[in-house]
Amino acid sequence: MSSITYLEAIRSAQEKVLTEDPRVFLYGQDVGNFGGAFKATKNLAKLFPGRVFDAPLSEDAIIGMAVGAAIEGMRPIVEMQFADFSTCGFNQIVNHAATMFYRTGVPCPIVVRLPSGGTSGGGPFHSQSMEALYAHYPGLVVMTPATVEDAYSMLLDAVAIDDPVIFCEHKFLYYHLKAEGLPTTSLPVGKARVARPGRDATIVTHGAMLHESLAAAIELAADGYELEVVDLRAVKPLDTDTVLASVARTGRLLCVSEEWPWGGVAAEVIARVTTEGFGLLDAPPQRLNAKDTPVPYHPDLWSVHRPTASTVAEAARRLLHI
Amino acid sequence: MTPAEYIKAYRVMLLARVLEEKLASLYRGGLIKGGVFLGRGQEALSVSVGIQLRRGDIFAPLIRDQAGRMAFGDTVLDTLRTYLGSQLGPMRGRDGNIHRGRPREGYYAMISHLGAMIPAVAGGLLARRLRGEAGAVGATCIGDGGTSTGAFHEGLNAAAVEKLPLIVVVANNQYAYSTPNTRQFACADLLDKAAGYGVAGHRADGTSLESCLVTLRRAIRAARDGGGPQLIVADLLRLVGHGEHDDGSYVDPKLKAAAVGKDCVLLAAAEIVSRGWATQAEADGWRTAAEDEVNTTVDRVRREPTPDPEEDDWMAFSRNEFAEQHAGV
Numbered sequence: 001m002s003s004i005t006y007l008e009a010i011r012s013a014q015e016k017v018l019t020e021d022p023r024v025f026l027y028g029q030d031v032g033n034f035g036g037a038f039k040a041t042k043n044l045a046k047l048f049p050g051r052v053f054d055a056p057l058s059e060d061a062i063i064g065m066a067v068g069a070a071i072e073g074m075r076p077i078v079e080m081q082f083a084d085f086s087t088c089g090f091n092q093i094v095n096h097a098a099t100m101f102y103r104t105g106v107p108c109p110i111v112v113r114l115p116s117g118g119t120s121g122g123g124p125f126h127s128q129s130m131e132a133l134y135a136h137y138p139g140l141v142v143m144t145p146a147t148v149e150d151a152y153s154m155l156l157d158a159v160a161i162d163d164p165v166i167f168c169e170h171k172f173l174y175y176h177l178k179a180e181g182l183p184t185t186s187l188p189v190g191k192a193r194v195a196r197p198g199r200d201a202t203i204v205t206h207g208a209m210l211h212e213s214l215a216a217a218i219e220l221a222a223d224g225y226e227l228e229v230v231d232l233r234a235v236k237p238l239d240t241d242t243v244l245a246s247v248a249r250t251g252r253l254l255c256v257s258e259e260w261p262w263g264g265v266a267a268e269v270i271a272r273v274t275t276e277g278f279g280l281l282d283a284p285p286q287r288l289n290a291k292d293t294p295v296p297y298h299p300d301l302w303s304v305h306r307p308t309a310s311t312v313a314e315a316a317r318r319l320l321h322i
Numbered sequence: 323m324t325p326a327e328y329i330k331a332y333r334v335m336l337l338a339r340v341l342e343e344k345l346a347s348l349y350r351g352g353l354i355k356g357g358v359f360l361g362r363g364q365e366a367l368s369v370s371v372g373i374q375l376r377r378g379d380i381f382a383p384l385i386r387d388q389a390g391r392m393a394f395g396d397t398v399l400d401t402l403r404t405y406l407g408s409q410l411g412p413m414r415g416r417d418g419n420i421h422r423g424r425p426r427e428g429y430y431a432m433i434s435h436l437g438a439m440i441p442a443v444a445g446g447l448l449a450r451r452l453r454g455e456a457g458a459v460g461a462t463c464i465g466d467g468g469t470s471t472g473a474f475h476e477g478l479n480a481a482a483v484e485k486l487p488l489i490v491v492v493a494n495n496q497y498a499y500s501t502p503n504t505r506q507f508a509c510a511d512l513l514d515k516a517a518g519y520g521v522a523g524h525r526a527d528g529t530s531l532e533s534c535l536v537t538l539r540r541a542i543r544a545a546r547d548g549g550g551p552q553l554i555v556a557d558l559l560r561l562v563g564h565g566e567h568d569d570g571s572y573v574d575p576k577l578k579a580a581a582v583g584k585d586c587v588l589l590a591a592a593e594i595v596s597r598g599w600a601t602q603a604e605a606d607g608w609r610t611a612a613e614d615e616v617n618t619t620v621d622r623v624r625r626e627p628t629p630d631p632e633e634d635d636w637m638a639f640s641r642n643e644f645a646e647q648h649a650g651v
Contacts (some may be wrong), residue, residue: 025452051452056483061441061476068380068445071425074452076445091473095433096442102638103417106425138638162640190644237644272648 004182007174009148010040010113012182013155014077018048021075024159026052027062028079028113037081038115038174059089066110067096075159076110083114083168084128097164098139107162111155116144116168117208117258118290118306123297129207129259129290132268134166135236141165141189142236146210148179150233153186161189172208192239194246198228201252201319203312204243204269206232209256215309220316227316235265243269244277251282254319258306261289283322288315323535325599331373331393331535332590333608335365338389339587340612341398344620345405349566353624355407356418361386363561364493366586367526369393370534371461371491374542380446380460382430382439385420386493386560387463394429396422398619408626415629436464437473444481444488451486459545461489466506467498469515478551482519487545489552491538493528495560496582500572513555521551528558529582531590559583 004012017024026041032054035042045052055062059080066076080086086093093112100108118127135142141163145151151169158165187193195210196217203213210231217227228246232238247253253273255266266287273285288307296302307315342360349358361368364386372393375381381394388401403411404422413422413431423431430446432439443460450458468474469492481488494512496503509515516523522544526537534556541552559582563570577583594600637645 056476056480058441058476058480060438060473061444061480064438064441064473064477065445065448065480068430068442068447069449069452070445071430071442072446072449072453074449091435091438092441095435096438098638099417099433100425100431101640103413103421104423104425104431105414107640141639141644163644188643237646240648276648 003178003180004148005175006148006151006177007038007040009152009179009182010155010169011042011044013152014041014044015047017075017156017159018044018051021159023073023075024051024077025069025074026077026079027055027066029055029057029081031079036079038171040079040113059085060092063089063092063110063112064096066112067092067100067108070108070110071106077113077159078110079113081115082126083116083130084125086112086114086130093134093140093164093166094137098137100139101163102139108164109162111158111165111167113167113169115171117170117172118295118302119171120299120302121297122295122302124294127295129168131166131168131206131235132259132264135265136263139164140236141234142168143234144168144206144232146170146173146207146231146233148177149183149186152182154189154233157186157189168207170208187233190234190237190239192233192242193231194228194242195231196227196229198226198250200225200227200250201254201316202228202230202243202246202250203254203256203316204230204232205256206235206265207258209258209307212307212309212312213256216312216316219309219313225316225320232265238268238272240272240276243273244280247273247277247280251280252319253281253285254316255285255287256307256312257287257289259289260292261287262292264289283319286315286319288312323532325597328531328535329594329599331369331531332594334373334393335369335389335531335587335590336608337398337612337615338365338369338392340609341401341616342388344616346566348405348620354405358405358566359385359420359564360562360566361388363559363585364495364528365389366531366534366590367491367493367528367556367558368463370531370538371463371489374535374538375459375461378428378458380428380430380443380458382432382443382460382462384432384439384463384465384468390463395427396429398615399623402619402623403626406620406623407628408623409629410626435473436468437471437477440464440474440477440490441480444477444484444486447486447488448484457546459487459489459542461491461542463491463493465498466492466494466496466503466512467501469512470506478519478521478553481551482521485550487548487550489541489545489554492553492555494555494557496577497560497573499564499568502574513553516553519551519553521553522549524552524554526554526556528556529584529586529589531586531593557582558586561585
């Protein structure tokens with residue numbers, strides 16, 4: 001098989017579930033004949049007539065309709081054009097979909113695809129990372145695939161499970177991240193992965209920051225430091241066991257996350273490690289987040305706003321010398 | 323509309339009224355868990371929705387739809403189990419009172435955020451269409467205040483685009499909590515909104531059971547026959563406070579004295595007797611029967627177990643393996 005991008009993996013996963021599961025349909029702005037703002041649904045309207053169709057500019061209605069369809073036993077996948085716009089459908093996600101099973105015993109198997117995270121020039125309203133916001137609410141599974149393989153297999157998982165899934169696919173990875181083919185096996189939902197083994201410190205990360213962290217680990221390897229990099233894959237459920245096992249090996253923890261610092265995934269991981277693995281730590285755990293401002297538009301500002309391989313490497317060096 | 327249909331609807335209205343009177347009394351006695359929001363004055367409209375839906379249709383009632391709920395299949399028992407906090411109720415203590423529902427049976431469980439049920443019912447109807455199931459309709463109720471929400475706009479617009487068989491019933495009860503219509507919308511008539519969304523509009527006299535039954539029948543039939551969404555606006559007056567904690571002292575006395583302030587239950591009862599469809603003694607007997615059912619059920623439910631925090635699994639996910647496993651929970 002020729003190489004496949006992260007974006008093509010998402011499209012392929014949707015084609016597969018549409019082929020195999022008559023309960024699946026796709027609904028969202030421009031997802032029909034146009035194939036989606038990023039082409040994640042390219043040709044799917046043609047391949048699956050009547051099951052892939054455009055929605056009005058109404059995030060609340062899009063998600064609300066998905067909720068109703070899920071009650072009736074369907075498996076809707078809805079696309080928010082950008083993760084940022086999901087705030088306009090926030091109520092239906094956190095108050096309706098997320099509460100459904102606990103309140104009524106009826107599950108709400110919707111998948112909300114959020115094209116997430118920053119790209120150069122995206123600016124304040126097309127760059128946000130919203131995983132922590134959704135993970136805060138009980139009842140939502142929040143997936144953050146960082147690889148082509150996970151983009152594919154986790155989207156299949158997202159459709160298969162009965163609970164609502166917030167699928168945070170990273171736009172920065174859409175085009176340039178490639179794999180040689182689609183996976184046939186995958187880790188279970190909620191299981192983190194040691195992306196690079198090491199002994200000197202643990203970096204816990206997810207999404208596009210995995211690749212910045214891996215690049216930093218390579219940089220430090222030249223100096224003789226072996227960083228272990230853990231890819232969370234899903235931030236909810238959060239695989240605390242894999243994180244603790246890694247910290248037990250290394251004694252040092254750096255959390256790297258593209259989201260804002262206050263109450264984010266990094267904060268949650270550090271809270272869990274200090275609560276349950278305090279004795280494993282040889283140094284205070286550290287975190288590296290985006291700066292606490294809206295995401296700036298200009299590429300020169302944006303590239304400093306988010307963590308990068310060099311700032312991750314710098315933070316890791318500081319941690320190693322504490 | 324036959325006399326039998328009218329009487330059947332009236333008896334559901336009456337049962338709802340009697341049940342809600344009991345709820346108010348239980349609330350004052352401190353026996354209700356959570357808030358009590360009553361539908362007094364809205365029974366004719368509400369029952370006309372619920373009673374004309376069929377098995378297989380979808381109904382998403384709102385806070386003042388005790389009559390419509392029971393007409394659609396809810397029971398005095400489920401109602402009291404929820405209000406009195408029995409673990410045996412449909413929500414098992416996890417959500418209360420007006421939030422109860424049985425979504426699998428087409429009886430959706432409202433959330434508090436107004437307008438949110440409109441796209442949900444539309445989505446349920448979309449699912450039916452995608453599965454090739456024809457003939458079902460879905461109805462949801464809202465008030466004058468709810469028409470100001472973004473969800474109302476988005477949901478009705480999206481349903482109109484898809485030409486879904488959705489019935490949106492607006493009980494124009496003149497107040498949203500304490501806010502009068504003059505502070506709620508600037509259009510001359512809420513029904514004007516129908517044209518804006520490209521949906522059919524129907525007006526009913528919310529104090530008249532006959533008007534409500536006939537109007538809802540026409541609207542439901544139009545939706546079932548492929549006419550797309552139907553917007554019904556019925557003028558009436560909320561004859562209680564917003565909730566039982568509220569005395570409604572802000573309601574304009576002129577509205578109370580006007581035709582819109584008339585009590586639909588009393589009007590319907592008088593119609594039945596004056597048209598000779600039943601004697602006053604028979605009508606009195608219906609009230610006694612309703613009171614007996616309510617009182618017997620209260621006695622039963624008060625003996626039922628309340629939810630046990632030790633037994634609740636505290637799981638918001640349908641799969642145990644998704645539960646958060648850390649020291650903080």
